[in-house]
Every structure is written in structure tokens, then in C-alpha cells.
Amino acid sequence: xxxxxYLVILALCAAMAMTACGTSAGQKEETKSTAESQDTADxxxxxxxxxxxxxxxxxxxxxxxGDTRLVSVDDVSKYVTIGQYKGLSLxxxxxxxxxxxxxxxxxxxxxxxxxxxxxxxxxxxxxVTINYVGTKDGVAFDGGTANNYELTxxxxxxxxxxxxxxxxxxxxxxxxxxxxxxxxxxxxxxAGQEVVFKVTxxxxxxxxxxxxxxxxxxxxxxxAEEYRKEIRTTLEDEAKTSAQNTLRETAWNxxxxxxxxxxxxxxxxxxxxxxxKTLYENYAKQGDxxxxxxxxxxxxxxxxxxxxxxxxxxxxxxxxxIVQGIMDAENxxxxxxxxxxxxxxxxxxxxxxxxxxxxxxxxxxxVDESIGLLRVEDFILDNATVEEKVTAGDTEGVNGDDPSExxxxxxxxxxxxxxxxxxxxxxxEE
Numbered sequence: 001x002x003x004x005x006y007l008v009i010l011a012l013c014a015a016m017a018m019t020a021c022g023t024s025a026g027q028k029e030e031t032k033s034t035a036e037s038q039d040t041a042d043x044x045x046x047x048x049x050x051x052x053x054x055x056x057x058x059x060x061x062x063x064x065x066g067d068t069r070l071v072s073v074d075d076v077s078k079y080v081t082i083g084q085y086k087g088l089s090l091x092x093x094x095x096x097x098x099x100x101x102x103x104x105x106x107x108x109x110x111x112x113x114x115x116x117x118x119x120x121x122x123x124x125x126x127x128v129t130i131n132y133v134g135t136k137d138g139v140a141f142d143g144g145t146a147n148n149y150e151l152t153x154x155x156x157x158x159x160x161x162x163x164x165x166x167x168x169x170x171x172x173x174x175x176x177x178x179x180x181x182x183x184x185x186x187x188x189x190x191a192g193q194e195v196v197f198k199v200t201x202x203x204x205x206x207x208x209x210x211x212x213x214x215x216x217x218x219x220x221x222x223x224a225e226e227y228r229k230e231i232r233t234t235l236e237d238e239a240k241t242s243a244q245n246t247l248r249e250t251a252w253n254x255x256x257x258x259x260x261x262x263x264x265x266x267x268x269x270x271x272x273x274x275x276x277k278t279l280y281e282n283y284a285k286q287g288d289x290x291x292x293x294x295x296x297x298x299x300x301x302x303x304x305x306x307x308x309x310x311x312x313x314x315x316x317x318x319x320x321x322i323v324q325g326i327m328d329a330e331n332x333x334x335x336x337x338x339x340x341x342x343x344x345x346x347x348x349x350x351x352x353x354x355x356x357x358x359x360x361x362x363x364x365x366x367v368d369e370s371i372g373l374l375r376v377e378d379f380i381l382d383n384a385t386v387e388e389k390v391t392a393g394d395t396e397g398v399n400g401d402d403p404s405e406x407x408x409x410x411x412x413x414x415x416x417x418x419x420x421x422x423x424x425x426x427x428x429e430e
């Protein structure tokens with residue numbers, strides 16, 4: 001990643017992680033790992049940009065007035081030309097769940113339930129807790145010593161020979177490993193050098209086998225087969241969620257890229273720039289640093305910082321102009337019935353007591369912007385033509401047809417997702 005764009009990307013993904021990344025409130029836990037960073041700070045990233053709001057930027061009123069607007073201007077059409085947002089043709093593609101995917105998830109789950117082994121020897125796949133000291137010519141080198149280090153054998157975390165050397169060890173055993181760092185190793189002092197690691201095995205754990213007995217004792221299922229079906233259902237649900245997230249993202253970005261700003265309202269730009277600066281001043285304070293030192297630590301200059309502040313402000317203001325423009329054209333407000341429903345979903349998604357608590361945590365503007373963007377995204381999707389597809393690798397099926405070779409994805413997956421989407425307001429979250 002280029003240093004120049006680092007701060008903008010961080011800002012787009014920071015502060016309030018609730019805006020337009022496509023996760024419903026009920027799906028929050030399933031998708032926490034979604035996309036925490038991206039390789040470029042393009043307009044696509046601006047979906048998260050409008051969520052960045054310092055806690056200190058706005059008063060925590062806990063209420064939304066009837067005149068609430070996302071921009072300072074009344075006639076949005078003077079500032080932006082909004083692209084087509086009704087009648088879009090979009091694809092919604094659900095990834096088919098394969099047997100390999102089920103096996104992989106089960107392996108992960110079993111690994112998480114690894115049990116300590118008191119007798120026997122370490123095997124590939126075991127999780128070991130070790131102490132080690134690395135020496136070169138009898139002298140310990142920097143970064144080569146650790147205590148109570150947890151390592152999964154076979155993960156490839158260490159240089160070649162280290163993990164293989166632990167296989168076969170017993171609990172409490174100490175062993176010298178004669179190894180050689182690779183020629184391309186990052187440390188010039190160690191690259192290509194012969195070293196010795198003295199390793200002591202403190203303990204080790206091993207993943208259990210999936211059996212009927214294990215499933216009955218450790219899950220809500222009675223048999224291993226029932227557990228496999230449960231895992232498949234979970235993966236299918238995740239695939240539906242991911243498809244819906246992507247659909248929302250595509251819908252919004254289609255409108256965003258087709259829209260053009262004619263002029264940026266200066267007050268809005270100034271406000272956004274202040275938010276950007278305040279956000280990083282808070283980051284710097286957390287590290288007991290000045291803003292200048294924090295920026296320097298990211299490998300960029302203050303001139304670059306100012307440039308990125310301007311980029312951020314333009315992303316944010318463009319998005320707010322488009323959202324407000326669509327809301328004005330379609331007679332939507334942040335206080336209409338559906339917006340209030342989205343507000344309630346946000347409160348549930350973030351497990352806070354009420355709107356006041358949400359505003360207190362993220363700021364009034366960030367909450368308003370999130371509700372507005374979600375409201376508009378819903379409108380775009382409600383007025384779009386969506387073709388449903390299922391894909392496995394490079395193969396696609398349409399309207400629930402399963403293209404996977406093993407036939408492992410249940411037919412009707414897409415239809416079920418549509419029914420769910422129609423029955424519930426989906427509230428995105430990062």
C-alpha cells in the first residue's frame with residue numbers, strides 16, 4: 001500500500017463503522033471480518049468516509065429534528081448532477097457452498113476446541129506453547145527469544161525446519177534446532193546465517209476428531225452428520241449475507257460513479273476537513289504524540305496530510321450531496337417512517353440503550369449520515385431490477401440453480417434471501 005493514501009484509507013474506515021458496507025443488524029456478528037482495509041483510496045471507499053465523525057464534533061442531543069439535512073445548502077441541484085438511481089439493472093450473486101468449504105470450516109472449529117495432550121508426542125497440526133532462544137555464534141540475537149509462545153505446527157510461521165523440528169517432542173522436553181535463515185530474510189544480519197534455536201515444549205494441544213460423541217458433548221447437535229449440516233447452513237447464510245452486502249455496495253457505487261459534483265459547498269468542505277484533522281489528533285493523543293509526529297510516523301509529510309484532508313472532504317461531501325439530493329427528489333426525510341425504522345435497527349445493531357447513546361458514541365452527524373445513506377440505498381434497490389445468480393468458482397447458475405460440481409449448495413438459496421430482505425429492513429454495518 002502506498003504511504004500517500006494510508007491516512008485517507010484509515011479515516012474512511014475509522015470512527016463510526018456503521019455506514020454502507022452492507023450488513024444488516026441481525027447479521028452483525030457474521031460479518032465483523034469484512035474488509036478492514038483496501039488498496040486504494042478511490043470513490044468506492046467514500047461509502048465509509050461519511051461515517052468518520054469525532055465524538056467531540058457534535059452535541060449529543062439524542063434527537064433528530066424535522067429539518068435535519070446532511071448538507072448546508074438547500075438546492076442540491078446547483079452543486080451536483082446525480083446519475084441514474086432508479087431502474088438500475090444489477091446482479092446479485094450468491095457463492096455456492098462446497099464440501100471443501102464445509103470441511104475447512106469444521107477444521108477451524110475443531111482447532112478452536114483443541115484439547116491439551118499430556119502424553120505422547122507433538123504431531124503436525126498441534127498447537128504448542130514453547131519457550132525458545134535463538135543464538136548466532138553462541139550469542140542471542142534480537143527478536144529470537146520468547147516465552148510461552150503459542151504456535152500451530154504446520155502454519156509456516158517460522159523459518160523452514162523450526163516447526164518440523166518440534167514434531168515428535170514431548171511435554172517438558174528441550175531441544176536444539178540447527179537452522180539456517182533464508183538468503184532473502186528481511187534482516188541483513190541474519191539473512192543466510194546459521195543459527196541455533198533452543199526450544200522447550202511447555203505444553204501442546206490437539207484438535208479433536210469430529211465424532212457423534214464429540215458433537216453431542218460440544219454442540220447443540222446430536223451427531224457428526226447433523227453438525228456438518230449445521231455448518232453448511234451457517235456457510236450458506238454467510239454467502240447470502242455477503243451477496244446482499246455486495247449488491248448494496250454495487251448499487252450505491254453505480255450511482256456514485258455516475259454522479260458529478262459541479263461545485264463543493266465551502267462550509268461543508270471546511271467541516272469535513274476539521275473532522276479529518278480532529279480524528280487524527282485524537283489518534284495522536286492516544287499514542288501520546290503530536291499530530292505532526294503521528295503523521296510523520298505514517299511515512300508522509302504534513303503537506304500530504306493536508307492533501308488527503310482535502311480528498312477526504314470531497315469524498316464525504318459528494319456522498320452527502322447525492323444522498324440529500326435523492327431524498328429531496330423522492331420526498332424522503334430522516335424523520336419519515338422508514339428512516340426511523342433504520343434508526344431503530346442501528347440502535348439494536350450496536351447494542352445501545354437508545355438513540356442518545358448512539359449519538360453520544362459516534363456523533364449526531366455520523367448517525368444522521370448513516371441513516372440517510374441506508375435510506376437511499378434501500379430506495380435504489382427497491383427500484384432496481386436484480387438478476388439472481390449462484391456461482392461456484394467461474395461457473396454461474398441463475399435463480400437458484402446450483403452450478404457446483406458436488407451439488408452442495410441448497411437450491412432456493414436466492415429466493416429465501418429475497419424473502420428475508422423483503423421482510424426486514426437491512427441495516428449495514430462494517
